[in-house]
Amino acid sequence: MNPSSSDPATDALIDEIRDRVAERRRSGFYPEGLEEELDSHFQRIVTHRRAVDAERLRDSLQELDARSRFSRRRIPTESKVAGGAVAHKAVGLVTARQTSGVLEQVQGFADGVRATLRLIADALDSPYEHLHSDLLAQLDAVWERLAIWERGPVDSAAAVGDLRRRVEALEAAEQNRRFSPTWSADAFEARFRGTGDDLKERYRDLAERVAGYAPVLDVGCGRGEFIELLAGYGAAARGVEIDPALAEDGRRRGLDVATGDGVRHLAAQPDGSLGAVVLLQVAEHLMPQQVIDLVATALEKVREGGLLLIETVNPQSLYTFAHAFYLDPTHTNPIHPAYLEFVVRQSGWPQVAIEWRSPPAAHELLEAEPEDSAVAAANIDRLNRLLFGPQDYALVAFK
Amino acid sequence: MAIHQVLVSASRGDAVTGFALEIRALLRPLVGSEIFARHIDIGLSAEVYALNRYEREVPPGDVLIYHASIGDPDVSAFLQGRRERLVVVYHNISPAESFAPYEPEFAARLEAGRQELVRLRDRAELTLAVSEFNAADLAAIGFTNVKVSPLIIDPSSLRGEPADDDARRHLDAHVRGPLALYVGQLLPHKRPELLVEALHAVVTYLIPEAHLVLLGPKRLPEFAAAVQRQIVELGLGTAWITGAVTRAELRAYYERADVFVTASDHEGFCVPLIEAMSFDVPVLARGTSAIPETLGGAGLVLDPKDGPLVMGEAWATIVTDAGVRRRLVDGGRRRLAEFDPDAARRQLLENLGEVM
Numbered sequence: 001m002n003p004s005s006s007d008p009a010t011d012a013l014i015d016e017i018r019d020r021v022a023e024r025r026r027s028g029f030y031p032e033g034l035e036e037e038l039d040s041h042f043q044r045i046v047t048h049r050r051a052v053d054a055e056r057l058r059d060s061l062q063e064l065d066a067r068s069r070f071s072r073r074r075i076p077t078e079s080k081v082a083g084g085a086v087a088h089k090a091v092g093l094v095t096a097r098q099t100s101g102v103l104e105q106v107q108g109f110a111d112g113v114r115a116t117l118r119l120i121a122d123a124l125d126s127p128y129e130h131l132h133s134d135l136l137a138q139l140d141a142v143w144e145r146l147a148i149w150e151r152g153p154v155d156s157a158a159a160v161g162d163l164r165r166r167v168e169a170l171e172a173a174e175q176n177r178r179f180s181p182t183w184s185a186d187a188f189e190a191r192f193r194g195t196g197d198d199l200k201e202r203y204r205d206l207a208e209r210v211a212g213y214a215p216v217l218d219v220g221c222g223r224g225e226f227i228e229l230l231a232g233y234g235a236a237a238r239g240v241e242i243d244p245a246l247a248e249d250g251r252r253r254g255l256d257v258a259t260g261d262g263v264r265h266l267a268a269q270p271d272g273s274l275g276a277v278v279l280l281q282v283a284e285h286l287m288p289q290q291v292i293d294l295v296a297t298a299l300e301k302v303r304e305g306g307l308l309l310i311e312t313v314n315p316q317s318l319y320t321f322a323h324a325f326y327l328d329p330t331h332t333n334p335i336h337p338a339y340l341e342f343v344v345r346q347s348g349w350p351q352v353a354i355e356w357r358s359p360p361a362a363h364e365l366l367e368a369e370p371e372d373s374a375v376a377a378a379n380i381d382r383l384n385r386l387l388f389g390p391q392d393y394a395l396v397a398f399k
Numbered sequence: 400m401a402i403h404q405v406l407v408s409a410s411r412g413d414a415v416t417g418f419a420l421e422i423r424a425l426l427r428p429l430v431g432s433e434i435f436a437r438h439i440d441i442g443l444s445a446e447v448y449a450l451n452r453y454e455r456e457v458p459p460g461d462v463l464i465y466h467a468s469i470g471d472p473d474v475s476a477f478l479q480g481r482r483e484r485l486v487v488v489y490h491n492i493s494p495a496e497s498f499a500p501y502e503p504e505f506a507a508r509l510e511a512g513r514q515e516l517v518r519l520r521d522r523a524e525l526t527l528a529v530s531e532f533n534a535a536d537l538a539a540i541g542f543t544n545v546k547v548s549p550l551i552i553d554p555s556s557l558r559g560e561p562a563d564d565d566a567r568r569h570l571d572a573h574v575r576g577p578l579a580l581y582v583g584q585l586l587p588h589k590r591p592e593l594l595v596e597a598l599h600a601v602v603t604y605l606i607p608e609a610h611l612v613l614l615g616p617k618r619l620p621e622f623a624a625a626v627q628r629q630i631v632e633l634g635l636g637t638a639w640i641t642g643a644v645t646r647a648e649l650r651a652y653y654e655r656a657d658v659f660v661t662a663s664d665h666e667g668f669c670v671p672l673i674e675a676m677s678f679d680v681p682v683l684a685r686g687t688s689a690i691p692e693t694l695g696g697a698g699l700v701l702d703p704k705d706g707p708l709v710m711g712e713a714w715a716t717i718v719t720d721a722g723v724r725r726r727l728v729d730g731g732r733r734r735l736a737e738f739d740p741d742a743a744r745r746q747l748l749e750n751l752g753e754v755m
Contacts, residue, residue: 007730010699013723017712018705025708030604035706038596041632045625046500141632158607 041144044137057121061114068110070103072096179330185243189223192327199225202358203280206309206394211235213275213307219262219294220282224250227257240265263294269301276307281392283312283340284331291335296347299399308349308397310340311357317389319360324391337393349397356390364388400755401431401460405478407471408438409447412646414550414670415466415490418529420446421551422464422751425744430755433457437474450477462754464488465519470512478519484754487523488548491533491667491689492516497587501619516540525753530668532689546750550668551743554677554735557650566644566651576608576637577718580656580680582649582671583663584618585640590685591626593662593707599633600711606718609637611660614652616643653678657718661685662710664703669693673738676731681717681724683710697734699727 024030077088092099181188203226210216211233218226221239223246230237238256241247250257258265266277277298283291298308313320315334325331337354344352365384368377404423409416419434426432434447435457448457450473463483465474468490478485492513498506520541527548528534534545570578579598583589591613598611617623623640630638644652659675659682666688673693675682682698684690691700699713716723 007696007726009726010730013716014699014701014713017716018709021708021712024604030600030708034600035596035708038599038633038707042592042596042625042629045628045632145632145634157604158602161607 037144037148044140044144057124061117061121064114064117068107068114070107070110072099072103075099185246186249188328200229203229206278206280206311207233210276210278210307210309215274216276216278217266217269217274217301218278218280219266220279220285221250221257222246224253224255224257226278226280227255228253231255263290263297266294266297266301271300272303272306274298274302274306276309277302278309280309280311281313283310284325284334286333288333291333291340292343292347295344295349299347299349302399304399306399308344308399309394310344311392311394312340314356314390314393317360317391318387319364319389320391337395340395344395344397349399351398353396355394355396356392357394358391360388360391400462401433401458402426402462402464402751402755403432403453403457403460404434404464404466405450405453405474406434406436406447406466407469407474408440409434409436409443410440411442414668415468416443416447418488418490418550419464419466421744422747425748426751431460433460437471450474453477459483462486466490467512467516467519468492470508470510470515472511475511475515475518478515485519485523486525486527486751486754487516487519488527488529489516489533489537489545489667490529491536491665493586494588494665497664498619501587501621505619513540525750527747527750530689531692533667536667548747548750549743550670551740551747552670552673552738553740554673554738557646557653557674558677560646560650562651562654563645563647564651566648567655570651570655574610574655576606576610577657578610578612578655579658579660579683579714579718580652580675581611581613581615581660582652582674583615583661583669585613585615585623585626586618587622588663588665590662590664592629593685593710594660595626595629595633595635595638596707597660597662597710597714598635598638600708601715602635602637605711605715609715609718611635611638612641612652612656613639614641614644614649649674650678653680656680658683658714660710660714661690663687663690666690666693672698673735676735679728679731681727682731683713683717685710695734695737697727697730 021030025032072092075092077085077092079085079088207226207229211230212235214230214235214237216227216230216235216237218224218237218239221227221241222243224239224241227237227239227250238258239247239250240258240260240262241250242259242261244259247257247259262279262282279294286294295308295310302308313325313331313334315321315325315336325334341352341354365388366380368380372380404419406415406419409419423432423434435450435453436447437450439447439449453459459481460483462485463478463481464486465478466488469492492509495506495509495513498509517540523542524544526537526542526545528537528545529548529550531547534547537545579594581589581591581594585591594611594613598609601609613626617640627640630640641648641652653674656675656678657680659672659680661669661671661682661684663669663685664687668689672682672684672690676697682694684694684698684700685703685705686700687703694700699717701709701713717727718724
């Protein structure tokens, strides 16, 4: 076997990889100086690990020790002048007391200086006690990482990959929430909701009351029957509907209907520009947060004295659950009237009232026989209230 | 006749000790043969004699085989004082300069090992090198009668080991992306910091979920701490330093690995490359010392001048391009087939025949 033999295909692959790296360097995919930066980063880590060299300091301290024994006798007395030495010695003797006094003070000072220097040398010897060099190293590291961030590409593969994953997860979650039946809204309405005329009959009383609050925005207006009713009373009204087919149907009949999300559409209106905001059998389709957002937004959008009308299924009536409520699979969130009232008041609507609507037909109710005891009659009455309470309620709030 | 062997230290799992045990097994049917070492791991005390028992408890042999891999004054003095015929088996001595900043004493022992080797040059009747690279190393310091005697490698030996369940579970739970594995001591001349730099490039620009495991004893704690700090400062959550592991754990890591990576500057031979190939793990390495010789044309061998970006791109290519991967795995299998433990044994006996 020949140890230097290598596969030509492998050699070609390595060349290809080198070319790719060169190309990516040129295009800025790899930031300039990246390899040098990585190399100097590791070098910095390795060199910072070397301890402070306090040996020279120790040596010169020792030298200082040797020189710091002061004595009068070390003051030279030699002289080149004849008799000079004798004279020096004589002066030395005469001033001995003063000289010794000065030397004592100098000695005391020198001892103090040496003790201080020794403390400094000790501190340098054990850097972990004062952490100086370690702190510097950490500061360097922080600066360097900051520099890498600042110079790094904002659209790095890692960041983009991470964002893409998050978006995909959100999209998947949204996909799961979406309701897309194979039938048309028309087919469903025709089977379960009754005709447009039925609806108009049902909401005539509300239309009469709302007509004085033009312009009216009907959120989730469906085919626009309520807008038609209002028009009958001469009130300007328009609607917004999320189902494009229903919205189109309304437009074909000459009504002012936008397609889109009700809360967003409402938010786009100028503040105080509306007389009333109306939701009829819509709130039970919304997510709890959407209800809160809508109520708060409506307060901004209606003028002083304006009106918010929310009519929805009454979950206090067990009858509704046996009949209307679960006929529509998009009825996901029945709203308790007490909670809705709370939400509306919390949003700042000053006047709020609940009205009960659509009681079940009288023949549906349990009947008490005349011979029944008072207790049995009272029980039947309680059952009737629990089982056959009004199927809907309307929350009416004034600004 | 008796042929005894002398090591500086004997420990389980060590390539030098393994080779000495193989030689003893080969010699014993023919001549008396024992192993002596200056330092002996507890687990080997039944197999290996302490060096000071030579001649006191075991009669001296006719030939001494000395395994050179590091210096030791006692072993050196012992060899200088003996008159037996001498065979030197050279396992390579790691470059002292890479240890000097961290462990000057150890660096001095490596340097001494080199000088002791030079002193044995004229006494050695026969010198065996475990690779062509090592033979060239010996020639450079004046050895003349050098023969290459490959290590006795059984590529399937690690495959006979059961894989550690805990290690497997740990890898399953924590490794999502492709796993690059380095096996070897964490030492400066093995250049693990280049692998960490390459991982930085892979994770930041190519494959965010790529992993790197540096597996092997932390021979120099201070150097291991520096690499750990490099990993932390670069913010690489997918790089791990495992420290020493058992054979069973090692197997679990090889089984999970998508690529074997090494940036080592100096290998006398490189057993982990063979192990990686035996688990069909493609190898990416820098073409230094005995690495090209060990790979024998298999693996992706970069030029030592290629930086961490080229290494990172090559790494990413191997783990994402099935065609490249297939080719490297096939190359590894072809290379493994060339390792024939029996042929290596015959070669060794033939070489030793000169002193028998």
